[in-house]
Amino acid sequence: MDIELKGITKRFGSVIANDQINLQIKAGEVLGLLGENGAGKSTLMNILSGLYAPDEGKLLIDGIEVNFRGPGDSISAGIGMVHQHFMLVPIFSVAENVILGVEPVKTADYLDLSKARTLVNKISSEYGLSVPPDAIIEDLPVGIQQKVEIIKVLFREANVIIFDEPTAVLTPSEVEDFFSIVRALKASGKAIVFITHKLHEIKEIADRVTVLRHGRITGEGNPKRLTKEKLAEMMVGRQVAFTVNKIKSKIGQPVLKLKNIELHTKDNERVLKNINFSIKAGEIVGIAGIQGNGQTELIEVITGLRKNYTGEMFLGELDITRANARQRHVAGMAHIPEDRHKFGMVENFSITENIIINNYYEKRLSDFITINWIKARSAAALLCEEFDVRTPSVDLNGKSLSGGNQQKMVVARELGRKPKIVIAAQPTRGVDVGSIEYIHSRLVQSRDDGNGVLLISSELDEIISLSDRILVMYDGSIVAEFDNTDAKPKRNQIGLAMAGSTEEIYNEH
Amino acid sequence: MRISDIFNLKKINRSQTSGIILLILSALVLFFLNVPDGSYATFKLSRPNDALPLKDLVLSGGPFNTVASMILAFIGVRQFLKGGGRWIALSLGFGFLITIAAFLVWATADKSLNLTGMLQATVVRAVPIALGALAGLLSERVAVINIAIEGMLLAGAFTGALAGSLFGGWGGMISAIIIGGSFGFILATLVITFRMDQIIAGVVINLLVLGLTSYVSSQVFSEYRNLNNAPVFRAIKIPVLSDIPIIGPVIFSQNIFVYGALILVAITTYYLFYTRNGLRARAVGEHPKAADTLGINVIRTRYFHVVLAGAVAGFGGAWFTLGSVGRFDEGMTGGRGFIGLAAMIFGRWHPVGALSAALVFGFADSLQQKLALLNTPIPSEFLAMAPYLATIVVVAGIIGHARPPGAIGKPYQKE
Numbered sequence: 001m002d003i004e005l006k007g008i009t010k011r012f013g014s015v016i017a018n019d020q021i022n023l024q025i026k027a028g029e030v031l032g033l034l035g036e037n038g039a040g041k042s043t044l045m046n047i048l049s050g051l052y053a054p055d056e057g058k059l060l061i062d063g064i065e066v067n068f069r070g071p072g073d074s075i076s077a078g079i080g081m082v083h084q085h086f087m088l089v090p091i092f093s094v095a096e097n098v099i100l101g102v103e104p105v106k107t108a109d110y111l112d113l114s115k116a117r118t119l120v121n122k123i124s125s126e127y128g129l130s131v132p133p134d135a136i137i138e139d140l141p142v143g144i145q146q147k148v149e150i151i152k153v154l155f156r157e158a159n160v161i162i163f164d165e166p167t168a169v170l171t172p173s174e175v176e177d178f179f180s181i182v183r184a185l186k187a188s189g190k191a192i193v194f195i196t197h198k199l200h201e202i203k204e205i206a207d208r209v210t211v212l213r214h215g216r217i218t219g220e221g222n223p224k225r226l227t228k229e230k231l232a233e234m235m236v237g238r239q240v241a242f243t244v245n246k247i248k249s250k251i252g253q254p255v256l257k258l259k260n261i262e263l264h265t266k267d268n269e270r271v272l273k274n275i276n277f278s279i280k281a282g283e284i285v286g287i288a289g290i291q292g293n294g295q296t297e298l299i300e301v302i303t304g305l306r307k308n309y310t311g312e313m314f315l316g317e318l319d320i321t322r323a324n325a326r327q328r329h330v331a332g333m334a335h336i337p338e339d340r341h342k343f344g345m346v347e348n349f350s351i352t353e354n355i356i357i358n359n360y361y362e363k364r365l366s367d368f369i370t371i372n373w374i375k376a377r378s379a380a381a382l383l384c385e386e387f388d389v390r391t392p393s394v395d396l397n398g399k400s401l402s403g404g405n406q407q408k409m410v411v412a413r414e415l416g417r418k419p420k421i422v423i424a425a426q427p428t429r430g431v432d433v434g435s436i437e438y439i440h441s442r443l444v445q446s447r448d449d450g451n452g453v454l455l456i457s458s459e460l461d462e463i464i465s466l467s468d469r470i471l472v473m474y475d476g477s478i479v480a481e482f483d484n485t486d487a488k489p490k491r492n493q494i495g496l497a498m499a500g501s502t503e504e505i506y507n508e509h
Numbered sequence: 510m511r512i513s514d515i516f517n518l519k520k521i522n523r524s525q526t527s528g529i530i531l532l533i534l535s536a537l538v539l540f541f542l543n544v545p546d547g548s549y550a551t552f553k554l555s556r557p558n559d560a561l562p563l564k565d566l567v568l569s570g571g572p573f574n575t576v577a578s579m580i581l582a583f584i585g586v587r588q589f590l591k592g593g594g595r596w597i598a599l600s601l602g603f604g605f606l607i608t609i610a611a612f613l614v615w616a617t618a619d620k621s622l623n624l625t626g627m628l629q630a631t632v633v634r635a636v637p638i639a640l641g642a643l644a645g646l647l648s649e650r651v652a653v654i655n656i657a658i659e660g661m662l663l664a665g666a667f668t669g670a671l672a673g674s675l676f677g678g679w680g681g682m683i684s685a686i687i688i689g690g691s692f693g694f695i696l697a698t699l700v701i702t703f704r705m706d707q708i709i710a711g712v713v714i715n716l717l718v719l720g721l722t723s724y725v726s727s728q729v730f731s732e733y734r735n736l737n738n739a740p741v742f743r744a745i746k747i748p749v750l751s752d753i754p755i756i757g758p759v760i761f762s763q764n765i766f767v768y769g770a771l772i773l774v775a776i777t778t779y780y781l782f783y784t785r786n787g788l789r790a791r792a793v794g795e796h797p798k799a800a801d802t803l804g805i806n807v808i809r810t811r812y813f814h815v816v817l818a819g820a821v822a823g824f825g826g827a828w829f830t831l832g833s834v835g836r837f838d839e840g841m842t843g844g845r846g847f848i849g850l851a852a853m854i855f856g857r858w859h860p861v862g863a864l865s866a867a868l869v870f871g872f873a874d875s876l877q878q879k880l881a882l883l884n885t886p887i888p889s890e891f892l893a894m895a896p897y898l899a900t901i902v903v904v905a906g907i908i909g910h911a912r913p914p915g916a917i918g919k920p921y922q923k924e
Binding site for chain 1: 783784785786787788789791792795796798799800801802803804805806915
């Protein structure tokens with residue numbers, strides 16, 4: 001089945017999300033749709049899946065024009081979409097989720113769950129997906145949940161499958177697994193649309209690529225023949241540096257020291273196992289690891305959000321083991337949280353409020369018991385200027401900023417107080433390329449100024465390009481350490497450690 | 510979700526809490542409910558003219574309560590030391606039963622109590638609560654909070670009386686169902702189409718119905734008494750089954766509202782958990798966007814179920830007039846709609862759970878009535894409070910946070 005989009009335009013108020021888009025989707029081919037966050041990729045695909053109606057333009061399936069009045073029409077036309085945020089009912093079983101909307105029934109509307117189970121198993125084995133049909137969704141890891149989404153689409157006999165940022169939530173090995181599924185689907189004659197902002201994925205999996213920027217098509221071609229630099233330029237609109245410029249820094253005294261840190265959950269599960277490391281002034285220490293191996297807990301322990309750990313912790317000479325989050329903050333610790341929407345900012349607060357939220361109590365921002373808004377606003381404006389937060393006014397809601405500017409606002413608040421140690425967790429998640437470059441340069445600058453930086457990231461590339469030293473976390477412990485200044489470690493060495501095979505690592509050392 | 514899931518409790522330290530509660534109950538029975546030796550409690554199990562009469566149950570008060578206290582202490586200690594998650598609900602349920610039995614023995618010492626009659630009243634009084642709870646869960650399962658149940662019950666009661674007086678019992682019942690459904694439609698329009706705050710919309714409907722019915726009742730019904738004189742549905746004895754001792758009178762010789770409530774609980778359970786449309790309804794309540802992407806019409810599903818909830822509440826409201834006294838009084842629902850909401854939460858948004866919870870509240874209601882006749886030293890108002898207090902303890906301390914449907918209270922809007 002082939003699909004053609006002709007002159008598709010979609011506006012949200014005054015914003016043009018898609019502007020005169022022409023696109024061809026062909027059976028047995030993977031079309032890569034490349035673009036940054038907000039380039040209009042998801043809007044385009046939501047039009048294709050019937051969630052939005054286009055303001056202008058035509059949609060042709062095998063040469064015949066169609067009009068979707070809702071997702072039901074798109075599904076019955078043979079288009080299936082795997083959304084970035086999975087559309088699965090968390091308390092339902094796999095089988096129930098798969099059949100939802102096209103349920104097999106017996107008399108009296110009685111759900112035929114045994115038929116559903118058989119069908120799930122059949123599709124599952126056909127593509128090597130191995131998903132238990134009776135498992136409850138919320139108990140399954142995201143990698144499996146994605147397979148459920150794929151089964152859902154196949155159950156509806158889709159011929160065109162759209163994947164919206166499918167690898168964002170997957171671990172490196174799950175990504176490999178996912179790519180082999182995509183190849184199998186392609187081989188069986190399905191048309192695949194692969195939406196992403198990751199260049200190497202496009203080069204690896206796509207047969208054809210279309211690049212979007214600000215709702216317009218800015219480039220097309222064969223990804224095998226286009227260089228990474230060229231693709232990035234089409235996506236961002238200017239040349240992008242892939243390497244971080246770093247000079248050798250002066251290593252000083254330790255600024256953060258962790259001794260025998262142990263953490264148990266309520267269910268008495270050991271989530272942090274005897275963590276020992278220190279970060280010296282003038283170095284960036286990166287923690288690599290697949291998500292869910294204790295990184296989140298480690299960040300919470302270091303920043304004082306969790307109290308029930310054992311062991312000792314020092315900030316310089318100061319014992320901060322029993323200090324709370326604000327005391328640590330005042331002592332010189334900055335924290336860029338891993339989930340900016342949950343912990344990094346208050347979306348409905350103004351930029352000023354978001355920036356002073358951790359030091360509003362200081363004399364320079366307050367008069368006796370009230371906040372001095374004139375001083376607060378000018379302090380916020382100054383920081384926005386210094387950290388390149390692009391906004392017409394500091395009185396706007398934090399929500400109105402783009403992802404990159406929100407994150408720069410968080411970085412401004414945290415680094416603006418000249419901390420001794422910066423805890424940067426996923427500092428560039430969901431952020432445009434320009435802002436990534438900028439945030440990286442600020443982290444490196446903080447290190448050059450003689451501070452310590454702890455970088456926790458699930459993007460291995462980010463860890464390798466920024467860190468002076470790399471620690472690998474697996475199952476709650478630090479399983480490997482690599483020097484990243486002179487003799488750089490190989491990617492697959494780190495990858496092996498991330499998968500927990502420590503013996504091989506130590507043998508190679 | 511299966512019925513066993515309703516009582517699926519959290520394991521952390523809950524068993525110790527339950528142990529402490531059981532030990533407190535044991536002490537209560539031992540010290541406050543002690544009955545002197547030689548006094549007997551007589552429980553009547555059947556009426557003299559029943560087909561299969563049972564002998565009266567006569568218990569010696571002193572030994573019975575001592576044994577009850579010992580059993581409570583034993584399971585209390587066992588729970589405290591090593592109670593598994595599965596045992597908490599069982600031991601507590603058993604413990605409460607024994608405590609209530611001991612309480613009844615203490616209250617009826619040297620007197621006699623018609624036990625079957627009390628159970629029969631329990632079922633009758635559970636009806637409006639169960640129907641209210643059912644109305645609540647039909648709407649909350651599609652993520653619309655329904656505070657308006659109280660108002661819908663009241664509207665049903667009023668319509669039942671008025672239309673019943675004019676068109677007879679069946680006409681009254683059908684009118685009550687239609688009026689209940691109409692208020693469901695009003696609520697649905699306010700909260701689904703206009704995305705009004707669901708709590709406020711519910712409160713507004715409650716106040717509106719209270720005001721309207723009270724006005725008509727005091728201004729019109731007092732003048733024209735024949736407008737407030739509806740026939741009452743009599744009990745229908747089911748042949749053979751109604752002759753079974755105890756169960757017969759309690760379940761099989763009741764009126765149409767009791768049978769209706771039981772059948773509706775069964776149908777709702779089947780509908781929600783075993784049918785295609787039930788699955789879709791629950792999906793809309795848990796993750797409306799997922800349902801929408803699969804071509805399920807979220808708005809229509811929500812409208813349908815909220816209107817259905819109103820109709821069920823209208824039927825429940827008719828019980829107050831057509832199933833009970835035959836006339837309407839101002840505010841006669843007396844908060845049963847809100848108790849129904851509590852029963853819905855206590856029953857974890859499951860029809861069978863809600864019915865069980867409604868029976869607990871119904872028992873409380875009928876216990877209070879009987880105790881008033883027995884002349885116990887405790888004021889009956891305080892006795893009436895005890896089961897509710899027990900419920901608070903159970904819900905807050907043992908069951909903990911019950912999980913409502915995922916999208917509850919949130920209007921659906923495509924961005």
